[in-house]
Amino acid sequence: MARLRTEIPGPRSRELAERRKGAVAAGVASTLPVFVDHAEPGLLVDVDGNRLIDLGSGIAVTSVGNPAPRVADAVREQVDRFSHTCFMVTPYEAYLDVCERLAELTPGEHDKRSVLLNSGAEAVENAVKIARHATGRPGVVAFDHAYHGRTNLTMALTAKDMPYKRGFGPFTPEVHRVPGSYPFHDGLTGAEAARRAVAAMPDPDGIACVVVEPIQGEGGFIVPAPGFLPALADWCREHGVLLVADEVQTGFCRTGDWFACDHEDVVPDLVTTAKGIAGGLPLGAVTGRADVMDAVHPGGLGGTYGGNPVACAAALGAIDTMRELDLNAAARRIEATVLPRLRGLASDAVVDVRGRGAMLAVELVSAEAAARVAATCHAAGVVVLTCGTRGNVIRLLPPLVIPDELLAEGLDVLEGAME
Known part of the structure; x- marks a missing residue:
């Protein structure tokens, strides 16, 4: 499960962020300014010991797990x-x-x-x-x-x-x-x-x-x-x-x-x-x-x-x-779990829910609404991403091996952020 030991970002991540300013080009941005120490199935653990639910998979990269044996x-x-x-x-x-x-x-x-x-x-x-x-x-x-x-x-x-x-x-x-x-x-x-x-x-x-x-x-x-x-x-x-x-x-x-x-x-x-x-x-x-x-x-x-x-x-x-692991079937199971919950979101800000497999999205009324939802999720220890030509879409790309309980917990946080 997710567990936050500090605020997001924590003191060690903030310290590293200061070092980053003197070493990394400003044009390289990061969605969530926490520095990762290691990962577990469906989780990213940062340098402050915070355990964050990963619904981004490094933008659809670590589908098989992170690390995958x-x-x-x-x-x-x-x-x-x-x-x-x-x-x-x-x-x-x-x-x-x-x-x-x-x-x-x-x-x-x-x-x-x-x-x-x-x-x-x-x-x-x-x-x-x-x-x-x-x-x-x-x-x-x-x-x-x-x-x-x-x-x-x-x-x-x-x-x-x-x-x-x-x-x-x-x-x-x-x-x-x-x-x-x-x-x-x-x-x-x-x-x-x-x-x-x-x-x-x-x-x-x-x-x-x-x-x-x-x-x-x-x-x-x-x-x-x-x-x-x-x-x-x-x-x-x-x-x-x-x-x-x-x-x-x-x-x-x-x-x-x-x-x-x-x-x-x-x-x-x-x-x-x-x-x-x-x-x-x-x-x-x-x-x-x-x-x-x-x-x-x-x-x-x-x-x-x-x-x-x-x-x-x-x-x-x-x-x-x-x-x-038949990850095609795993993606279809994720769709069957996530889509009904997204379609049941009680928010006037939601204008469309769509996707296939473990590539799912919620389109919101504005980029500002999407940014607020993402920021609320991040503060609660859930990694979500935004996208869309207007920046008004929340996208979910969970690892295909994410444990059911982590996926459910992440969706709970997303639902709360939407409300």
């Missing part, structure tokens, strides 16, 4: 053997193992290839590179409320200006934005939203790829209306445009299936992954059709740390954990 064991074993060689110089088997798992788990039964990288933004950036090279076309389409990263190209794809884009331009050209599907606000069916999106597309002869989050993350945990993604996939196939599914936040059991595209049997040409793939270690990937991935010349893809052997070992341990 299989991940920790795999990392220790690999570090004892070697920590790095650079796969582009002298390769190693763990990289192959991860690529084979990705070929098996990502949507579709077609022949696939992968490249391993360091982050979600790097994965999206490389997916666009691959799509442009394979098609010979420059254009990229993204959606309203999209979030794809903080590199120059992925900032161009990202819709939200503050804090992600303001002052950092100019951005990569040939990026086009079209409306997506936001059922609560647009009232459209999936087919209607897809027709609207297609009508806003530039000439498809110049489009290399359409990049879409099957459930939008930072934009507000927006679940598109049924039929939107399949219709989009059909349009892409008809026009020779590659469909890139950004599954960085939705992938690896988070939504109750291996990938969010699986819920409507959508098979993208390219899938980007990161976050939950490696139990907390930095790893990203692009997995896609073999003919598309292999269109790039040797040496055109890679990076010094991409597919680092320690991160690969962690990913193999994480995927084994997902299978052994």
